[in-house]
Amino acid sequence: MKRNPPTEASLRPEPYTQRSTLRSRLTDHRTIGLQYLLLALIAVVIGTTLSLLMRIHLVWPDWPLPLHGPILPEDYLALVTIHGTVMLFFVLTTAPQSGFGNLILPAQIGARHMAFPLLNAASFWLTAVALVTLLSSTFVPGGSAISGWTAYPPLSAIAAAGPGQGLGMDLWLLSIALFAIASTMSSINTLVTIIRCRCEGMTWDRLPLTVWGWFTAALLSIIAFSVLLAALLLLFCDRHAGTSFFLPTGDLVNGVLHGAGSHNGSPLLWLHLFWFFGHPEVYIAILPGMGLTSMLLANFSHRRVFAYGTMITTTLAIGLLGILLWGHHMFVAGLNPFASSAFSISTMAIALPASAKVLSWLATTWRSRPQYTTAMLFSLGFVSLFVTGGLTGPILAQPILDEYLHNTFFVVAHFHLIMAMAGVFALFAATYYWFPLITAQSGKSSRFMSEPLGRLHFWLTLIGAYATFLPMHLTGLAGEPRHYAQLTGVPGPDGSLSPAGHLLANTLPLNRHITYAAIFLATSQILFFVNLARSFRRGKLSPENPWQATTLEWHPALHPNAPSEASDEQIVVHCAPCQYRSMLTGDLFRPQWIPEDTLGVTPTIKPE
Amino acid sequence: MPPTITPHTEHDKKHRVEDHDSGHGRRPPNDKRTGGGGDNDNWNDRPQGRRGPREKLSRFRLAVFFALSGDLMFFVAIVSAFFVSQTTGHYNAYNQYINEWLPTAIPPILWLNTAVLILSSISIEIARRHMFRENDVMDEWLGIGKPITRRAIPWVSTTIVLGLVFLIGQSIAWRQLAAQHVFFRSNPSSHFFYLITYTHAIHLFLGIGALVGTLIGLYASRQLETRQILVDSTAWYWHAMGLFWIFLFVLLAFFQ
């Protein structure tokens, strides 16, 4: 076997750069993580505002937007498109994976930094450019695209098919293409860091479940975003290079015949390619949150995670199965009915690893008398919302039922409860939990977020979430379709309401409730921002391991506040995480870096 | 069966993982991932930065592997679109099923281009192997001359030249097709011919850029490890592009 002599570079330990050059500051993973979180925060404010405008317009269609005038149908559809795109890509894919991933992942595996700091910085700035590109589409002639975040052709392929489908659609394509490249780069970084940069003793089965979530999500990202990039390229060629990948023969749009010649395309091809990406995308959004929930429930219940190995297996199983069930978005799209049946079976199958996770969460907290910190409350909220949103999944997975429920508000309720609310609850939990690590920097002490304010925020958000999205199941069952710019004033014969008009008007009372609840939900988030802003400067000071956590990010030497000598300290892991033991006299806990059981009893510290 | 999956004690853990004792009574096998010291120390368990001469290299290799898998999925998506398009027909006004796929005959120069690309893969592989030849690595690391770099540079340059020849050959192929009035937008099979060859050519062009960067790095970089990583990563990327091209070429030549 060839034995290469050690090069002098590899004998030198990785230096922790104390001198903060611009390059080291820009490529520091904590800085990049915070930058991603700031970007996601801006994006979520924009996305929420857009959704409020949508809800207000549905219920009060004549209300004019200040500085703009009445919301026209194309404006409404542009709101829908940008809302979906911003929330799904720039909030739910960036914040859990790249935001908290960059901030916490290296510390949780005992690494000092990510594997490729320069690549990391590049992927952030590319994401920022992508967001700016997307938002700039609002200001170009024609406005933003109106084809939704799913951009089905031929609507998205032909500029004449609607306002905003010209330059606005091109900017949408560019923005998402840049995002796809940035996301792939970031995922490569995450994967190499997890595989190669773990510290001594951090074997695969001692990895925290959060890291398993990041790992699986990164694997999914690599596979899914490339397919999206290919689809975007094909759509771009259809729009500008005269090809017909998605355009069928003889497509007549707005009086102009496209493809009179030998166009042979199929819009269904886009659906396949897009949803091959689109379904793993939602698992990318939720997997880190599921891992975090397991860890936080264990932490605050002072228990081990129930069935840790099964949790690892189910994370990977959800990732693998998630690639195989994209067709459930296409049951009534023109698919072969046999294919629909096949996708239905694989979709029902994924309910099992998800249920296993829920059972583990329930068992971990069972009769544990947990400590109800805000982070714990949000984790419990995650469990509740995940169960509620997830249980409508198997209903939608059956094609005969999807035939009634497809593209109604029932689907909207399902994915909002599980992505928008459960996913966001995981982000809130992460923020409250890791705030001491976010605020700690060399020279600055680590602080808590305000617990009373946090608890109020939790309850108002939970109530708001259920109040907003539960009634949507009912309006969906009544038949209310998605993407409708108006529910009133739908003309019928002789000026009276048509049957369709009646159906839509019948949903208005509930829709009014939903809008009020949505305004309530959005307003409650102000508490979060106030809490954030105040706690940065005036939050209560936090000790080193305030939550009595066992995972490595709370190691004193890895703390952002650690003295510079700590950078030479060797990090060694001795046991699996969540080694808690409850005894009559108190709680014992053993962080991963402690070589033997801590003697003596540690009283439970209450933060407030 | 233990009641929980998570083991209780550190001793259990140690016993299972590091024992290497399969009970047959012979000497436990050495962990081949060590420096061969025989005392079962796994270099991966050492702190970062002290894991041996291949630490940074293995990181970059892994990154290249993941990037290439993403790229593979990109081409897989295009190829599946190819097959779907090939078999998609439509009903015309007379209710007749029409499939207007007219295969695009590949210009014969593509065979030459393929041979050139295979040669370029050979040349970059020779360069890559030079970078790791042990005795010369030792000399170069000690600062006694630069035997590795000296040997690798001409092969990297050869690869750049061959890559450029390939790209020129591709553009000749495009021009030959255009002379026969087969353009990008002519018909579905020509969409794919041009799309596939364009995207591959762009990837190859980026590869040539990486090779040029490697050449500059071979002259300018002061660390042997960096030079090794540059050549190694670029070589694997180049091989992957060659392999992708072989599949794409077979697709275009025989599966239209």
Add this chain to the structure above:
Amino acid sequence: MTPIFQQAALLSPLPWGLPADASAHGSALDRHLLLNLWIALALLALAHLILLFGLLARGHTTQPSRLWRIEYLPLAALALLFATLTVKAERLWAAARYTGADPTALQVDATGMQFAWYFRYPGTDSTFGISRPQLVAPGEGNPLGIDPTDPHGADDLVTSELVLPSNRQVDLRLEAQDVIHGFSVPEMRLKQNAVPGQTIHLHFTPTTPGTYAILCTQLCGLGHYRMNASLRILPPDEFAEWLAAKQKTVQP
């Protein structure tokens, strides 16, 4: 009536429940849907009860440890439940979609375009005439582009309202001229996307006379929200009268 069916009847007059079902396959679908909804509600309540009880009950020093009882047994039960639901659902799906329409079904063509639905009846020769997109001229009364030189097209009847007889199977052909549209009749429990370049067949049997809503359920552009039409189900004799009267306007 089974309790579940009673629930369906309870829901329908309410403004936010399932609209009344008016098709032959609808009642089986409704039963299955309500079964699923009740099961989901029950599991939801159970999960939350376990969660709340686990949080509120007096503390236990040792955590639960029986993997089989807590994880695998419930998982097996859930797997059985989901498998049963899937089998039932697939049976219903197969009945609706795996086979084509009865040869004696009434043939109607529904074409979606930005932003209206047009329906075409094949006329007395029971054959649809040839249509070309080049001949589409809504302003001249030919929104579907029926070729005037084709004799089969001379008796084709184009309407903007879909009228069907009750208790006769209908073979609906779905087409789209420009972008993907979604043909949906909630009260018939029907939904299928109309994809340009494809002709998709759907078959169903309306049972209850009345006027029902046809909605577009795939985002198709500006006027997506007002791309509705009416489905009118008439008793068979009235339908025959209607059709004959309409046929006279096309072929006097």
